[in-house]
Amino acid sequence: MKRRFTMKFQPESTKKPLTYHLIKDYNLKVNILRADITEGQEGRLLMEVEASKADLDKGLKFLESEGVTIIPLDQHLKWDKDNCIHCGACTAVCFSGALQMDRNTWEVNKDSEKCIVCGLCVSACPLKIITVEFR
């Protein structure tokens, strides 16, 4: 199974190679989508994890025991396609490739699998028809 989480951790946890342990000891396939770590302050990692359910549960327990807070990513993007004019402004900022312009039809296409809910498209959309929603 594939799941996305934001890991929130305190300065002391940054000294441990947490992702190393997740990969090595718990057999998780870890893909870091976004990292925001400032020394001496709280850090945040947005990651996608692929693993069996048993491994995933063990891995998450380990993180919690290390003082890491796990926030499952339950936000998703809502795009009001019916009112979209397909100008393409959102595709200019979508570096994860979730919103892409079809260069034959010149229509915007959305691939939710690739979306990391960074929110840049919400800012970029001139019609304000893209919003972030909680599931």
Place this chain on the structure above:
Amino acid sequence: MSVKKTYSEINEKIKKGEAVVVTAEEIIPMVEEKDAEAVAQEVDVVTTATFGPMCSSGVFLNFGHSDPPIRMKKVWLNDVPAYSGIAAVDAYLGATEEKEKNGEGLYGGAHVIQDLLDGKKVKLRALGTGTDCYPNKEVEGYITLADINEAFMFNARNAYQNYAAATNSTSKTLYTYMGVLLPKFGNVTYSTSGQLSPLLNDPEYRTIGIGTRIFFGGTIGYVSWNGTQHNSNQKRTENGVPVGPAGTLSLIGNLKEMSSEFIKAAVYEKYGVSLFVGVGIPIPVLDAEMVKKVAVKDEEIYTLVIDYGVPKRGRPVLARVSYAELKSGHITIEGKQVPTAPLSSIKKARNIANILKDWILQGSFFLQEPVQSLPANNSVGPMKLKGACEE
């Protein structure tokens, strides 16, 4: 014998339902297969279109007289100020004007225009000073587009002939009218329909001039003048296509007949409000020379990539690229591959070009020869402020 057609001959064909009409994209493969003379024989009209954000847009409104009458000195529509320094109940509402107290999300003149088109009630508030002939000092209430006397869109600058593409060299995200520009050449944005764009298909303004009948916001409109900053002196390639921003058009049309499908309010974050305007212009195929112009393709249209990270009037030009390159999805700037994205809707532009084509095929739209050409030797100057203002 070379083909020569007049406007009235083409209009006669339209009337009889015999005119051959294609879009500016459809004519490209035709010219690749046959010579220009043969295509000129076959095709009568080529339709062009664009659907992009055009800030220099707005509407003239006449509200009708209240009883007792008021000479409006200040006017607000849904709390967006309109200009009323003209006759008593006339006003001009600009697309980029913003609500005086914006809450969450920007709301401006463009939104009021869209609300009017959608048939919504719009709050009108006006203040006057009270005169002998206009004693009323204040009115407030709701109006709809159907309720008011006149409403016509009159835009000072639309349909830019070639616009520069934008990028950002700095380490900060920039929020501009060219969209969100990511740091360190994170992206490039461009705003054109390229080979479908009206003035790029008649680069030297042979058929598009004052009086030209057009598709405007879903109805019939007209070219009223050259647009502001009309820069016909721009450098051009061999085919006459300008290499950077050049000609512009001032357009006029009846708001009451327009549709919010082709007029859409836009917000560019940390910049402001703008208005997407749908414009379609038919180009008569008068001869083979005209065919060569309308056959222009993205590979042959070049523009400049400008660094919006430099906050000066003369922003540095980082590259010269064709629209084929821009539309491919990425270009190279200083050795780095940079993703590109459009800001004007090519899908909607195609839609407009096809609607205009249908109007002509159905005999409900005729070509109007310009009553006057656009100025041929116009340049754009900088602001020339002189001296300090005294109190």
